[in-house]
Amino acid sequence: MPNALLNETFKSVIQDERVRAVIQRLEEERRGARAGSPRDDGQSQDPYDYADRGFSIRPEQGDLIYLLCRGMRATRVVEFATSVGMSTLYFAAAMRDNGGGRVIGSELVPAKIATARRNLSEAGLADDVEIREGDARQTLRALGGPVDFALIDGWPRDEEPSLAREVIEIIAPQLRVGGYVMNDNAEPDFLEFIRDPGNGFISITLPLKSGTELSVKVA
Numbered sequence: 305m306p307n308a309l310l311n312e313t314f315k316s317v318i319q320d321e322r323v324r325a326v327i328q329r330l331e332e333e334r335r336g337a338r339a340g341s342p343r344d345d346g347q348s349q350d351p352y353d354y355a356d357r358g359f360s361i362r363p364e365q366g367d368l369i370y371l372l373c374r375g376m377r378a379t380r381v382v383e384f385a386t387s388v389g390m391s392t393l394y395f396a397a398a399m400r401d402n403g404g405g406r407v408i409g410s411e412l413v414p415a416k417i418a419t420a421r422r423n424l425s426e427a428g429l430a431d432d433v434e435i436r437e438g439d440a441r442q443t444l445r446a447l448g449g450p451v452d453f454a455l456i457d458g459w460p461r462d463e464e465p466s467l468a469r470e471v472i473e474i475i476a477p478q479l480r481v482g483g484y485v486m487n488d489n490a491e492p493d494f495l496e497f498i499r500d501p502g503n504g505f506i507s508i509t510l511p512l513k514s515g516t517e518l519s520v521k522v523a
Contacts, residue, residue, distance in 0.1 A: 317367045323397050326427040330390050331363055351459050355415040358388030361457060361488055362513050366394035369455065372484055373398035378452035379405035384440045384471045385458040386411040389420030395453070396429035407433045408447055410440035412459070440471050450480035457488040466491035472498065476505075479521050487517040 314328045337357055348354075361369075373381065373395065379402065381395045386409035399405030411417045417435050424430040436443035440458060454475050456468045468491040479485065485505070487494055498507050498519045507519035 314363070316363060317370055318394070318397050320397060320428075323393055323427045323429065326423050327363060327366070327390065327393055330358065330360065330388065330393075330423065334358065334360065349461065351413055355413050358390060358416065358419070360387050360390035361394075361455070365486070365488070365512050365516055366391060368510075368512070368516075368518075369453070369486065370394045370398045373453055374402060376452060376482070376484075377402055380408070380447070380449055380451050381405070381453040381455075382408045382410075382444060382447055382451050382475060383455040383457070384410050384444065384467075384475075386420050386435050387416055389423040391455055391457065392420060392424060392433055392435075393427055393429060395455075396424060396427075396432040399432045400429060405432065406448075408444070409433065409435040410443045410458075411435055411437060412439065440467070441474060444471065444474055447475070447478045451475065451478050451483055452480060453484045453486075454479060455486050455488075456494065457486075460489050460491065464493050466493050468494035469497055476503065476521070481521050481523065483521050485517075485519040485521070487519075488513065490515050490517060 316324050316327060318324055383391050386392055392407055392409055395407040399407055414437060417437055420435060424433055456472055458467050468487060472494060497503055498505050504521055504523040505519045506522055507517055510516045510518055
């Protein structure tokens with residue numbers, strides 16, 4: 305889509321023009337990125353081979369994150385993984401607009417952390433975010449208090465357990481009752497966990513992107 309047309313059609317529930325401008329730029333960059341992803345046959349499965357690319361949520365998913373966080377007055381949220389900071393922007397804008405809070409992200413690739421921090425700084429949101437470098441299965445074990453919202457959108461891999469499954473098992477005990485989980489990649493073993501009533505969640509698949517799982521902790 306030409307940039308001029310995207311400029312006309314881009315919308316967001318976020319009112320801050322500075323934040324909107326960064327989100328729009330990232331979306332334009334995504335649309336113009338080179339083809340291929342780790343889920344395509346024959347493509348590299350090494351996350352460091354994609355250090356220059358952000359595999360991120362779409363703006364409609366981000367708007368939903370922002371609305372839910374505003375509605376529940378969220379003050380502590382977590383994401384796996386941060387990538388170049390698209391989802392982080394929505395979380396951080398919600399924390400700021402709620403009057404204060406903390407976004408905790410985890411990212412394996414240092415180059416992406418540097419890019420995310422630049423994007424957050426450009427949007428005026430850097431102060432609300434902590435990005436933890438390394439394996440999320442280690443960096444997200446202690447989140448410093450009950451979590452209101454978790455995004456599970458990390459690196460996909462073919463073998464099980466998936467990273468999504470391993471990370472949700474770490475985060476779930478730290479999520480407060482009434483807290484949300486959003487998943488973007490629909491890993492089968494993640495869905496098995498989150499849809500099992502014995503694990504304390506109820507869940508629905510939303511028609512966003514290729515299918516977005518939204519779950520709430522009820523027990």
